[in-house]
Amino acid sequence: MKLLWNTILVIILMCCVGNIFALDKAQDFKLENMKGKHVKLSDYLDKGLVVIDFWATWCEPCKKMLLELNKMQDKYKEHITVITINCDKPRAKDKAKAFIKSKKFSVVNLFDTKKNVQKLYNITNIPRTIVIAPDSTILFEHTGFQRGIEEEIEAEIIKWINSNEPKTEEIDEENIQNQENDS
Numbered sequence: 593m594k595l596l597w598n599t600i601l602v603i604i605l606m607c608c609v610g611n612i613f614a615l616d617k618a619q620d621f622k623l624e625n626m627k628g629k630h631v632k633l634s635d636y637l638d639k640g641l642v643v644i645d646f647w648a649t650w651c652e653p654c655k656k657m658l659l660e661l662n663k664m665q666d667k668y669k670e671h672i673t674v675i676t677i678n679c680d681k682p683r684a685k686d687k688a689k690a691f692i693k694s695k696k697f698s699v700v701n702l703f704d705t706k707k708n709v710q711k712l713y714n715i716t717n718i719p720r721t722i723v724i725a726p727d728s729t730i731l732f733e734h735t736g737f738q739r740g741i742e743e744e745i746e747a748e749i750i751k752w753i754n755s756n757e758p759k760t761e762e763i764d765e766e767n768i769q770n771q772e773n774d775s
Contacts, residue, residue, distance in 0.1 A: 623702035653737035
């Protein structure tokens with residue numbers, strides 16, 4: 593019975609790992625983009641909030657997360673940049689490019705074929721999503737995909753926008769829906 597309770601405790605702690613590392617600082621890195629140009633994380637932090645997601649073509653939960661993050665990129669494009677980092681081996685790079693192009697994603701996709709950034713961020717499982725403020729503070733981390741996690745990520749985005757943008761009205765789901773309906 594004690595073993596069962598210890599196992600349950602470990603599982604609960606693992607589920608909470610998304611916020612254990614909150615307020616750590618993100619490390620800068622340089623990776624190749626879809627066009628073969630090398631870009632740095634800091635290039636995007638200057639523009640606002642950054643959402644990083646580590647993924648691979650063989651990972652079905654990763655593909656689901658990519659779809660959700662692409663929606664967020666489109667919805668909050670004035671405030672965030674979603675950077676997806678492909679973790680496939682070098683020989684699968686073309687497959688990853690084809691997948692991104694086929695979905696017409698508007699996210700920034702980078703390639704970590706040498707696993708340097710995965711090591712830097714201690715990525716052992718994917719998908720791994722990290723929300724980073726412009727000052728490099730890690731606001732949120734999560735490993736895996738299950739329905740509802742996209743709402744948690746979006747809540748972090750909205751919270752950051754509301755506390756960092758000089759606006760007269762706060763952003764919430766209703767305001768966004770009204771803006772979309774007006775268009």
